[in-house]
Amino acid sequence: MDFTPHDAFAAHREAARAWAAEHLKPEWVDDERLRGAHHHPELHRLLAAHGLLAAGWPAEYGGSDVDRGFADAVFEEIHDYGLAQDGWITTWMVLHTLLRTGTEEQKRTMIPAALRGEAIIVLGYTEPGSGSDMAAARTRAVPDGDHWVIDGAKMFTSTADQGTHVFLLTRTSEPKNRGLTFFLVPLDASGVEVQPVHTVGGQRTNATFYTGVRVPDSARVGAVDGGWDVVRIAMVFERGTRNGNHRPGLLDRAASWARDAGVVDDPGVAEQLARLAIDEEVARLLTARAEWITRDGGLPGVEGSMAKLFTSEAAQRQHAALLDLLGAEAVLDQRAPDAPLAGEVEFAFRNSLVDTIYGGTSEIMREIIAAGRLGLPRSRPKER
Ligand SMILES: Cc1cc2nc3c(=O)[nH]c(=O)nc-3n(C[C@H](O)[C@H](O)[C@H](O)COP(=O)(O)OP(=O)(O)OC[C@H]3O[C@@H](n4cnc5c(N)ncnc54)[C@H](O)[C@@H]3O)c2cc1C
Secondary structure: OOOOOOOOOHHHHHHHHHHHHHHOOHHHHHHHHHHOOOOOHHHHHHHHHOOOOOEOOOHHHOOEOOOHHHHHHHHHHHHHHOOOOHHHHHHHHHHHHHHHHOOHHHHHHHHHHHHOOOOOEEEEOOEOOEOOOHHHOOOEEEEEOOEEEEEEEEOOOOOOOOOOEEEEEEEOOOOOOOOEEEEEEEOOOOOEEEEEEEOOOOOEEEEEEEEEEEEEHHHEEOOOOOHHHHHHHHHHHHOOOOOOOOOOOHHHHHHHHHHHOOOOOOHHHHHHHHHHHHHHHHHHHHHHHHHHHHHOOOOOHHHHHHHHHHHHHHHHHHHHHHHHHHOHHHHOOOOOOOOHHHHHHHHHHHHHOOOOOOOOOHHHHHHHHHHHOOOOOOOOOOOO
């Protein structure tokens, strides 16, 4: 086993940096931050046009011959540049879920459309009354001939304002976990309404409402009442395969700042930076393990939860520690000329607050690890 840092991308790092230097625009970062958007349409189109979204996907579903390692290295550069790509991340999760649970027609239409950058799929799981307990969803889908009629409301449907489809969890019969069904619902369908919700992290997410929304049966993903099997696969791709608000180069930039500011000789500062470096390494390895299992065709259930839990909590520890290290001016935001590290720590701190909530809270991750790895009893009995 090779534990070399960034081993998988080392060969592509230089080319990826050159790509980023040539194509990424600082105004996209400003635009995303000011709008609270975690997706930039111009960047998304560019990635599609360069075959980067399609890297590593099967050719029959529109995969490109761009090297997947190069594409991943570019995505890391984009992340480090300060651009969020949630529109692609949620789309990517759903495409992987479709590969395993979708019909051949869904794979042949949705996957190529998404890899061309034309379809952007967002997640519609959480409701005003059900988040961690996702199986308590009440948004109802009722059959009507060869169509379904959907009524209900979803909370935190992030990027729905820029997406084309929502991967919607609905209730089709009463048994809690065995009465759920998924649909891919076009966001421009009649009866869909999207309203903004703004978070402390400055992100715009959404509440979405569904009133008499009609979709054909071909929009159903998985079996009727088989939604729990689908969501179990989808959740695996949400945890441990992408790094929330972890910023690969931030610690190095903070260490440079400490050197320039002359505080690096303070043993307390050096110790703090060393602790953060260890956190980064553990987060990287846990994430790499989950990604490695996924690439081998496995489903990293417990491993993904470990990576998600550790990475999100490590990001919060890192940003809080760096705020302390940089001093009072660290709370200045990016628009203030004197903001240290161009306001990056302040922004990252606010953003990482939500990392331990979405994609499953830390408490839920601990429960999965305790039950799945240690065989401990669940705090909430399973309902069927
Ligand atoms: C910024 C942001 C973006 C999001 N984006 C999306 C999205 O795109 N699509 C989507 O569907 N959802 C999204 N979510 C929703 C997110 O997945 C939920 O917020 C999360 O699952 C928690 O659900 P909840 O908010 O209903 O809290 P609750 O489930 O009500 O939890 C409240 C508290 O109780 C704890 N708790 C609950 N159950 C247990 C238990 N069994 N054992 C121990 N503790 C427990 C939780 O850990 C938490 O601390 C987003 C959330 C945020 C904040």
